[in-house]
Amino acid sequence: MRREGSCHCGGIAFDVEGEFASAMDCNCSMCRRRGGLLAFVPRDKLTLKTPTEKVSTYQFNKHQIAHHFCATCGIAPYGEGKGPNGAMMAAINLRCVPSIDLATLEIQKINGASF
Ligand SMILES: [Zn+2]
Secondary structure, three states: OEEEEEOOOOOOEEEEEOOOOEEEEEOOOOHHHHOOOEEEEEHHHEEEOOOHHHEEEEOOOOOOEEEEEEOOOOOOOEEEEEOOOOOEEEEEEHHHOOOOOHHHOEEEEEOHHHO
16 A cells, blocks of 8 residues: 655655564664654655655664655654665654554554664
């Protein structure tokens, strides 16, 4: 199923293809501050509909994940990185996909602080 997502101001907007029944709630040093609910999809399931110049990027630790955010409104809709098999993945912040009822998601606690 194809769904639309965006940051708050609309500077970053995208379509994402996938079934989203669960999300990850991570406790790493960044996620605990940012508070997103993440779901991974192959990168080619994410289609950015706005110019890439609107996408700001933050990296930390081993710089394996590009944490993208909007410099205008501060919202972080997605990230990009390589999965365990080397394929490019996108981590979608399901809080930025309005058609998903967050209350129905099965929340998986991820102990990112231990990675
Ligand atoms: Zn924005």
